[in-house]
Amino acid sequence: MRYQIYQGHCVRKRFGQCFLQNQYYINEIVDAINPQCNELLLEIGPGLGALTHKIGDKLNHLAVVEIDKDLALYLKNNPILGPKLIIFQQDILTFDFENFSKKQGNPLRIFGNLPYNISTPLLFELFKHMNVLQDMHLMVQKEVAARLIASPGNKNYGRLSVMAQYYCTITPIITIPPKAFTPSPKVHSTMIRLLPRAQKYDSKFNTTILNSITTAAFSQRRKTLKNSLSNFFSSHHLLSINISPTLRAEDISVDQYCELTSLWLSH
Numbered sequence: 540m541r542y543q544i545y546q547g548h549c550v551r552k553r554f555g556q557c558f559l560q561n562q563y564y565i566n567e568i569v570d571a572i573n574p575q576c577n578e579l580l581l582e583i584g585p586g587l588g589a590l591t592h593k594i595g596d597k598l599n600h601l602a603v604v605e606i607d608k609d610l611a612l613y614l615k616n617n618p619i620l621g622p623k624l625i626i627f628q629q630d631i632l633t634f635d636f637e638n639f640s641k642k643q644g645n646p647l648r649i650f651g652n653l654p655y656n657i658s659t660p661l662l663f664e665l666f667k668h669m670n671v672l673q674d675m676h677l678m679v680q681k682e683v684a685a686r687l688i689a690s691p692g693n694k695n696y697g698r699l700s701v702m703a704q705y706y707c708t709i710t711p712i713i714t715i716p717p718k719a720f721t722p723s724p725k726v727h728s729t730m731i732r733l734l735p736r737a738q739k740y741d742s743k744f745n746t747t748i749l750n751s752i753t754t755a756a757f758s759q760r761r762k763t764l765k766n767s768l769s770n771f772f773s774s775h776h777l778l779s780i781n782i783s784p785t786l787r788a789e790d791i792s793v794d795q796y797c798e799l800t801s802l803w804l805s806h
């Protein structure tokens with residue numbers, strides 16, 4: 540079996556391990572996160588600590604969630620970093636964000652250079668816990684970042700754009716080439732900032748319905764809304780909120796998807 544050793548660690552591809560080793564990009568990311576010592580920061584996948592050391596320098600405590608037990612132990616044994624870390628050796632997809640935030644008495648600032656294979660399911664998991672999140676700085680595949688920030692009419696605009704932009708205001712921070720990592724991934728990466736949006740829809744608003752409507756619309760994105768959303772709305776319904784039935788999924792805004800959700804809930 541072929542495997543690669545980096546800084547004494549046997550790289551585990553199944554955990555999406557690509558370690559950031561370029562100091563310029565590390566500094567840019569740390570500056571963008573701008574941690575303050577009274578804040579509660581949580582890093583997803585600290586790996587060998589490329590970001591952890593520099594962020595940890597500015598804090599008394601830093602929480603990390605790392606699935607790889609060798610890496611969790613490596614960080615725990617670091618004489619400078621180890622004592623200030625709260626280490627969870629587990630899958631981030633099973634992490635209890637609300638319980639941790641409540642126990643610590645602070646909202647969470649989440650950051651991480653994400654393993655690409657879990658970035659979309661992780662984002663949907665994080666969207667369930669927006670009430671305890673202050674912000675997120677996440678490195679994702681450049682193409683995923685393009686989908687997250689896409690506007691109506693753009694070829695990247697889809698269900699992920701609508702759902703993410705419903706929950707957050709999203710800003711790209713920096714795009715990083717493959718050679719800044721070891722081993723090098725095949726794609727460029729983009730660090731994005733996600734800030735929870737104050738929700739302007741009332742408590743009856745249901746994100747499961749928003750998700751179902753966007754899924755139906757975008758799974759047949761070439762069809763008109765009259766056809767793709769026929770299980771939800773008649774043409775008359777669409778026109779009642781000024782949406783032309785001949786538009787397609789990519790033509791309507793996040794706010795209009797939210798209006799469709801409210802319309803569905805009201806009839």
Ligand code: SAM
Pocket residue numbers: 554555556557558559560583584585586587588589590604605606607610629630631632651652653654655657
């Ligand atoms: N932060 C380090 C860096 O920038 O050099 C490592 C980034 S590497 C792309 C992703 C990290 O996430 C690895 O340390 C990997 O072991 C960890 N990881 C992968 N899947 C995970 C999961 N489901 N839960 C928690 N950590 C995970």
